[in-house]
Amino acid sequence: MFLGFSVGVLFLGALISGLCYRINSPKFHGSLAFLTSAVALYFLNLTFFEFLKTGEFGWHLPLFRWIRDFINLELIFKANGLNLFFALFGAYVSVGINLYAIKYMTHEKEGFGRFYAFIQLFIGSYLGLTLSENLFWSYVFFELTGLCSYQLIAFWYQSDLSSFSAKKAFLMTHIAGYGFLLGALVFNFSPDPKAYQHLILAGVLVAVLAKSVQWPLYTWIPYAMNAPTPVSALLHAACLVKCGVYLLFKFYLLLGGFPEFWKNLLIYLGMFSSLMGVLFALKQADVKKLLAYHTVSQIGYMVSGIGLGTSLGLASSLFHTLNHAFFKGLLFLVAGILQQATHTRDLSLMGGIASKLPKTTVLYLIGAASISGIPGFNGFVSKWMFYQAAIEANHPLAAALGLFISTLTTLSFIKVLDTAFLGKIDEKNKQLSEKPFYLMVTGGIILAIPCVVFGLFPQIAITFLINPALSLLNLQGVNISFYQLPTVLIGALFILFLGLGLLIYFTWLKPKEIIKETEVFKGGEDETVFNPTADDFVADIENRLATFYKKADPDQYLLKICNFIEGLILKVYSSIKKLEQIWSKPC
Amino acid sequence: MLKALAPFLTIIYIAITFLCGVFYLRDFNKKLMILLCLVVLTFSNLFLLWGETSYGLFFDGISVIALLTLFWVLGYKEAFKILGVIEISYLVLLILGKTVFAHTPEGIVLLVIAFFLKLAVFPLFLWLPIVVKIIDAITAGFLICIFEIVDFVLLWRTVEKASWFPQFFENLREVSLYIGFLTLLLGAVLALCEKNLKKLLAYATIDDTGYLLIGLSLFSPVSLYGTIILWINHLIAKLGLFFIAYRIEKNTSVISLGKVKGLAKDYPGLAFSFLVFALTLIGIPILPGFWGKLFLYQEVFKISKGLFGLMILGGCLTLVYFIRAYHSLFLGEKGPETVKTPLPKLDLILVMLLSFTIVLGCLIIAF
Numbered sequence: 001m002f003l004g005f006s007v008g009v010l011f012l013g014a015l016i017s018g019l020c021y022r023i024n025s026p027k028f029h030g031s032l033a034f035l036t037s038a039v040a041l042y043f044l045n046l047t048f049f050e051f052l053k054t055g056e057f058g059w060h061l062p063l064f065r066w067i068r069d070f071i072n073l074e075l076i077f078k079a080n081g082l083n084l085f086f087a088l089f090g091a092y093v094s095v096g097i098n099l100y101a102i103k104y105m106t107h108e109k110e111g112f113g114r115f116y117a118f119i120q121l122f123i124g125s126y127l128g129l130t131l132s133e134n135l136f137w138s139y140v141f142f143e144l145t146g147l148c149s150y151q152l153i154a155f156w157y158q159s160d161l162s163s164f165s166a167k168k169a170f171l172m173t174h175i176a177g178y179g180f181l182l183g184a185l186v187f188n189f190s191p192d193p194k195a196y197q198h199l200i201l202a203g204v205l206v207a208v209l210a211k212s213v214q215w216p217l218y219t220w221i222p223y224a225m226n227a228p229t230p231v232s233a234l235l236h237a238a239c240l241v242k243c244g245v246y247l248l249f250k251f252y253l254l255l256g257g258f259p260e261f262w263k264n265l266l267i268y269l270g271m272f273s274s275l276m277g278v279l280f281a282l283k284q285a286d287v288k289k290l291l292a293y294h295t296v297s298q299i300g301y302m303v304s305g306i307g308l309g310t311s312l313g314l315a316s317s318l319f320h321t322l323n324h325a326f327f328k329g330l331l332f333l334v335a336g337i338l339q340q341a342t343h344t345r346d347l348s349l350m351g352g353i354a355s356k357l358p359k360t361t362v363l364y365l366i367g368a369a370s371i372s373g374i375p376g377f378n379g380f381v382s383k384w385m386f387y388q389a390a391i392e393a394n395h396p397l398a399a400a401l402g403l404f405i406s407t408l409t410t411l412s413f414i415k416v417l418d419t420a421f422l423g424k425i426d427e428k429n430k431q432l433s434e435k436p437f438y439l440m441v442t443g444g445i446i447l448a449i450p451c452v453v454f455g456l457f458p459q460i461a462i463t464f465l466i467n468p469a470l471s472l473l474n475l476q477g478v479n480i481s482f483y484q485l486p487t488v489l490i491g492a493l494f495i496l497f498l499g500l501g502l503l504i505y506f507t508w509l510k511p512k513e514i515i516k517e518t519e520v521f522k523g524g525e526d527e528t529v530f531n532p533t534a535d536d537f538v539a540d541i542e543n544r545l546a547t548f549y550k551k552a553d554p555d556q557y558l559l560k561i562c563n564f565i566e567g568l569i570l571k572v573y574s575s576i577k578k579l580e581q582i583w584s585k586p587c
Numbered sequence: 588m589l590k591a592l593a594p595f596l597t598i599i600y601i602a603i604t605f606l607c608g609v610f611y612l613r614d615f616n617k618k619l620m621i622l623l624c625l626v627v628l629t630f631s632n633l634f635l636l637w638g639e640t641s642y643g644l645f646f647d648g649i650s651v652i653a654l655l656t657l658f659w660v661l662g663y664k665e666a667f668k669i670l671g672v673i674e675i676s677y678l679v680l681l682i683l684g685k686t687v688f689a690h691t692p693e694g695i696v697l698l699v700i701a702f703f704l705k706l707a708v709f710p711l712f713l714w715l716p717i718v719v720k721i722i723d724a725i726t727a728g729f730l731i732c733i734f735e736i737v738d739f740v741l742l743w744r745t746v747e748k749a750s751w752f753p754q755f756f757e758n759l760r761e762v763s764l765y766i767g768f769l770t771l772l773l774g775a776v777l778a779l780c781e782k783n784l785k786k787l788l789a790y791a792t793i794d795d796t797g798y799l800l801i802g803l804s805l806f807s808p809v810s811l812y813g814t815i816i817l818w819i820n821h822l823i824a825k826l827g828l829f830f831i832a833y834r835i836e837k838n839t840s841v842i843s844l845g846k847v848k849g850l851a852k853d854y855p856g857l858a859f860s861f862l863v864f865a866l867t868l869i870g871i872p873i874l875p876g877f878w879g880k881l882f883l884y885q886e887v888f889k890i891s892k893g894l895f896g897l898m899i900l901g902g903c904l905t906l907v908y909f910i911r912a913y914h915s916l917f918l919g920e921k922g923p924e925t926v927k928t929p930l931p932k933l934d935l936i937l938v939m940l941l942s943f944t945i946v947l948g949c950l951i952i953a954f
Contacts, residue, residue, distance in 0.1 A: 163918035
């Protein structure tokens with residue numbers, strides 16, 4: 001019953017927000033969304049505890065009784081390891097982001113009812129997708145998430161750019177979504193779905209490529225950044241882009257694994273997307289676009305991990321899915337604070353704001369360290385698992401590529417750190433204060449906590465969230481342990497030494513002024529001369545990789561295909577036009 | 588199935604006539620004459636809807652005369668001529684099919700051609716966009732809706748009759764299926780290139796008729812359920828879209844995509860209605876159009892994966908032209924002085940049509 005409630009409460013919230021659209025209060029709608037997402041998380045937690053006690057169980061709502069002799073369209077939600085894994089992190093992230101959005105949206109003048117109605121509808125649909133057992137309902141929820149994304153990207157509908165971005169995102173994801181419908185139809189109406197597994201997987205893969213922003217169908221996501229930041233964080237970092245990953249797991253379960261060809265395809269498609277994503281991220285000066293390209297890159301690890309097909313490979317994919325939701329959500333929230341504080345998304349126009357926004361800087365550092373795979377943070381664990389799984393599965397190239405991409409990721413976030421947070425503060429940012437952003441920072445803290453906790457104690461996530469999912473997929477549970485040491489001990493040692501360091505600093509070094517604050521020293525250069533902006537980095541990278549960037553953008557090729565089709569259609573149209581003229585002349 | 592639907596279709600027919608009648612009586616002269624035409628048209632068409640009798644042909648004739656008179660009274664002389672040619676051809680085919688060739692496969696073929704002509708099915712569709720372009724959007728919506736109700740019922744009955752000749756019935760179904768696909772694809776392709784909103788909606792109607800024809804050709808319980816849902820959904824949504832087109836046309840004097848833009852800022856209600864009607868016609872979950880299309884997809888998929896692919900292609904084209912129209916008209920920066928006089932706020936009729944679409948979706952799911 002709680003399964004149904006967890007989705008129902010969000011749909012109810014969406015309905016209330018939609019019907020009360022005339023109440024133009026960000027606090028009313030924001031609080032409602034926060035409340036409904038918190039209640040949904042609470043119900044899901046209850047479900048999870050029941051699942052741990054009793055094992056799998058389901059809830060069903062008899063719908064479409066009039067046609068049940070011909071097609072089964074009952075709504076069935078199932079609590080199992082895989083479904084609850086995806087649902088739980090989605091619900092958790094949405095609570096943090098909704099809290100953040102309460103403050104963020106006060107900058108807007110109107111459209112709160114519309115915004116929060118679609119936000120709640122989106123979360124409800126995402127939970128519906130992850131919990132649904134009936135593939136047709138999965139498709140319905142899958143498309144509803146896309147519809148909400150479309151409407152939320154078009155939030156500033158009076159801008160041509162937002163309108164274009166929304167249109168592009170919707171067309172690409174919905175058209176590709178028919179692949180999922182094909183997969184669902186073949187699976188349901190073939191006497192032996194295994195015999196048609198190539199057709200099913202081809203259909204599903206097309207849907208996954210567009211929804212989970214993989215090469216070559218990722219090109220809508222940079223445009224989708226022209227939306228309010230909570231949308232970017234919740235939809236285009238945490239949940240929406242995970243729908244495709246969930247589908248891959250779902251069909252892995254339904255088909256009992258993938259054939260060798262598909263496994264190899266997923267491994268190298270994932271890694272290739274990841275490489276493309278990070279290379280495009282490197283040349284971005286717009287902080288949200290940079291994060292968008294990193295989404296492409298990070299999801300590549302997940303897709304590749306599924307392709308490995310081993311327990312550890314799938315575990316790495318699941319763990320990275322979980323981690324990515326937290327660290328990417330967090331980084332987007334930080335980007336939103338930066339944007340509201342400095343009124344720009346351009347990194348070159350920021351600089352030195354670490355001194356003005358220290359808590360935000362700490363949040364950024366946690367997010368950046370996690371995504372870069374720095375030991376002690378969650379991204380390190382899942383990436384490490386991926387490298388190990390790739391080597392064990394005899395795909396060392398994938399492991400090497402993963403490591404290389406991770407290095408480029410670190411480079412990209414050093415660029416952000418150097419240009420936005422460190423260096424000389426801009427004159428117009430000197431009056432900045434973090435106080436107005438405390439609620440937004442709190443939302444960020446909710447997402448930062450798991451980045452650290454799962455980095456230090458990964459066994460919590462592995463035991464309670466990942467191993468149940470693996471067991472459902474008929475795979476052996478994994479046990480991660482670095483350097484043969486129990487992870488709990490590593491975590492305890494980390495906290496002990498960190499605490500010790502802080503204690504020494506505050507009780508001895510600082511009071512006695514043993515450590516003195518000095519100007520930033522950069523290789524002997526005068527600071528005014530050596531104060532690079534994001535544009536400097538970008539120009540340097542663009543110069544070195546000019547040919548690559550010119551040829552590698554898939555949009556140009558997609559556009560050529562579209563133009564070709566348009567040409568054919570126009571030929572038909574002009575012929576019919578001539579016929580029409582002949583027809584209408586005698587009259 | 589058709590008999591059970593008759594009361595429901597009657598209500599829809601009367602509601603459509605009433606809604607359009609209100610506009611006629613408000614915006615046009617010669618009110619009494621228009622009223623008389625509408626009453627006669629409604630009476631004769633309802634008679635045709637309720638069942639087949641020996642007076643069927645007579646009421647068909649009355650219906651044709653009433654419709655042509657209405658066009659004449661409204662002052663659409665050019666449309667009157669084109670429609671006159673269509674209606675006379677229709678009557679000739681009907682008379683031949685029901686008298687000289689009655690109860691023979693040849694007679695059924697003539698009747699099917701007659702109904703295809705009125706429903707603007709490939710290759711007999713050219714008249715519809717021409718007529719729709721030169722008449723006002725309300726009359727266009729009314730014309731399309733009454734043709735879709737009455738002539739589709741008559742076509743359905745004719746297909747049922749064809750089952751008396753099993754071999755012929757199979758051939759008819761097969762031919763209709765392919766014609767349905769051609770209609771669907773051609774309608775969608777033409778709508779995609781069209782810039783005039785009214786013509787776009789006319790082509791969209793041809794596209795939708797293709798789906799109805801496919802559903803009818805498959806003639807399985809699921810496909811017929813799907814057809815009925817799409818049929819009713821199409822009537823309501825298309826009428827709603829024509830009402831919106833009328834509003835825009837009346838107040839901006841232009842109806843071309845690209846010339847009017849950014850209307851959502853001033854008229855969010857119209858934008859929302861347009862979006863809902865467009866989404867249901869595209870077949871976006873969870874709106875009724877999706878369920879209708881899902882049932883058809885299922886049945887088409889069972890007979891041929893290639894045809895299923897073509898149907899998906901048609902669905903994609905539908906998506907593109909409706910979304911393009913929506914963005915072009917309503918979103919983006921508002922053009923300077925695109926709206927000459929204030930548009931009336933979202934009125935009761937659109938609310939009613941919207942509510943009906945949503946209630947229909949709920950009814951389909953809940954029962």
